[in-house]
Amino acid sequence: MDVHVTVLGPEPVMSAIALDAAHRRLHPDRTVTYGVSEPFGTDPGHVWCCCRVPEPARSTMIAVHEAGHAVIGVALGLTLDNLSIGGRTELEGGWADSGGAGFKAEGEAQSMGAAMIAGHLAEQQWAHRHGYTHPELDRCRTYFGAAGDWAVIEHIRDHGLLVDSDRAGADVRRLLDQPPFQGAVTAVAAMLIEHGSGTHDQVARILDDHHVTTPQIWQPSQAELIAHQRTWQPPGPRRTGGAMPGGTVPQDQARPGTGSPAAPGPAQVHATARSAAVDGDGPTGRADGTGPAPPDTRGTPAA
Numbered sequence: 001m002d003v004h005v006t007v008l009g010p011e012p013v014m015s016a017i018a019l020d021a022a023h024r025r026l027h028p029d030r031t032v033t034y035g036v037s038e039p040f041g042t043d044p045g046h047v048w049c050c051c052r053v054p055e056p057a058r059s060t061m062i063a064v065h066e067a068g069h070a071v072i073g074v075a076l077g078l079t080l081d082n083l084s085i086g087g088r089t090e091l092e093g094g095w096a097d098s099g100g101a102g103f104k105a106e107g108e109a110q111s112m113g114a115a116m117i118a119g120h121l122a123e124q125q126w127a128h129r130h131g132y133t134h135p136e137l138d139r140c141r142t143y144f145g146a147a148g149d150w151a152v153i154e155h156i157r158d159h160g161l162l163v164d165s166d167r168a169g170a171d172v173r174r175l176l177d178q179p180p181f182q183g184a185v186t187a188v189a190a191m192l193i194e195h196g197s198g199t200h201d202q203v204a205r206i207l208d209d210h211h212v213t214t215p216q217i218w219q220p221s222q223a224e225l226i227a228h229q230r231t232w233q234p235p236g237p238r239r240t241g242g243a244m245p246g247g248t249v250p251q252d253q254a255r256p257g258t259g260s261p262a263a264p265g266p267a268q269v270h271a272t273a274r275s276a277a278v279d280g281d282g283p284t285g286r287a288d289g290t291g292p293a294p295p296d297t298r299g300t301p302a303a
Contacts, residue, residue, distance in 0.1 A: 002020075004096055016090045016091045016092045017092045019091060019144075019147060019174065020091050020092035020130075021092075022143070022144060022147070023140070024047075025142045026136070026139050026140055026143055026144060027048070027049060027136060027140070027208070030049070030136075032046070032049065033051070033096030033257050034091065035051075035094060036051070036053055037051065037053060037054045037055070037058065038052045038053070038054045039054060040054050040055065040210065040272065041054075042054060043131075044130060044131035044132045045059070045131055045133055045134060045163040046133070047132055047134055047137055048134045048136040048137055048139065049060050049136065049137060049138075049140050049151050050140040050141060050144060051248070053132065053137075057127075057130065057132065058204040059085075059193065060126070060193065061126060061127060062085050062097060062099045062125050062188065063085055063099070063189040063190075063193045064122050064123050064126045064157075064186075064189045065099060065101040065119040065120060065122060065123040065145070065146075065193040066083060066084070066100065066101045066119065066188075066189075066192060067122060067124075067184075067186075067188035067189040067192060068118040068119045068120075068121060068122025068123065068176070068185055069083075069101030069115055069116065069118055069119045069149075069186045069204065070101050070188050070198070070203045071110070071118070071119035071122075071184045071185050071188055071206075071207065071212070072114055072115050072122075072172055072175065072176075072181075073101070073103050073111070073112075073114075073115030073118070073179060074182075074204055074207060075175075075198065075207060075212050075214060075215055076107075076111040076114060076115060076214070076215070076217065077107060077108075077111065077214065078103045078104070078106075078107045078111060078112065078115055079103060079106065079107070079200055079202055079246050080101070080102075080103055080199070080200035081102045081103055081104050081200075082100055082101070082102045082197075083100065083101050083102075083192070083194060083197060083198045083199070083200075083203070084099060084100050084192070084196060084197040084198075085097075085099040085100075085142050085192050085193075085197075086196050087100060099192075100198045101115075101119065103115060103133075108219060109156050109161035109162060109163050109166060109222065110154075110162070110163055110164065110167075110217065110218065111219075112152070112163070112164055113153050113156065113158060113163035113164075114168040114171055114217055116150070116152050116153050117149065117153075117165060117168050117169050117172050118176070119146055120141055120142050120145060120146035120149065120173045121169065121172050121173060121176060121301045122176055122185050123141060123145070124138065124141060124142075125176055125182075127141070129194045140281075145238070153165060158234075158235045160226060160232050160234075162220050162228045162230065164218070164220070167217075167218040168217070168218075169213075170218075171217040172219060175215055180210045181210075181212060182209040184206050184209075184210040184212050185202060187206045187209070187210065188203055188206055191206070199249070200238050207301050216288050275292070
């Protein structure tokens with residue numbers, strides 16, 4: 001039974017209005033604004049929204065996020081198609097800085113899922129290490145900052161392939177706790193900060209330099225694949241409202257046989273939303289939250 005991602009067709013895109021609405025639902029008791037970051041020197045533990053993370057932390061978080069995708073994906077045998085930071089995505093009431101880590105649509109579906117989850121988990125690890133631990137910021141990072149990553153996973157699932165995000169998240173956390181992977185993520189992030197982009201070969205060389213070998217992660221057995229095919233149903237109509245506060249997903253959006261709830265709606269694929277206002281001075285804020293406890297802290301989708 002095929003467990004490989006092949007050409008899946010165009011990925012869905014969440015509108016700027018829907019993405020902004022999803023973001024605001026994560027902060028129901030606050031006023032969400034774009035372009036108003038906290039001043040340099042603010043206690044990191046008080047920063048509650050992705051958009052309010054001050055420089056230089058915000059740029060570093062974007063780079064670490066994309067580096068997490070690249071390191072885990074290449075280590076698992078995926079072919080990196082593009083890797084960059086410094087892009088922009090339109091949002092209702094502003095625009096979003098965006099980074100991208102795209103892979104060729106060839107490889108095991110579970111490995112692709114792990115590579116997608118690795119972005120916000122690498123970013124969360126860096127953020128917590130540097131004091132950015134506010135629960136709302138965690139939620140913002142997981143459900144808003146990684147919206148496009150969850151959309152990729154759901155796009156793969158929509159084609160009947162099995163991605164267990166709980167297991168993928170647990171595997172990625174285990175790998176990111178290992179010094180070789182931590183060193184590789186740091187090195188790839190530094191490359192992105194300096195040059196703005198990178199290639200598959202450059203990332204592969206960094207993995208070699210840090211003695212990163214192909215890791216073992218959970219992959220579905222033949223029996224699990226057969227069971228999945230028996231319970232899988234083609235996707236039905238889906239709201240495009242983004243994540244529910246607390247990581248809940250409406251019942252009509254649950255997908256059987258995936259090991260976790262479906263992502264509530266499509267979003268920019270291969271991109272991490274980073275919010276900033278549109279004004280004459282350019283970007284001054286971005287979305288780089290984490291997740292207080294995503295539906296499960298190991299990697300359940302929402303976005």
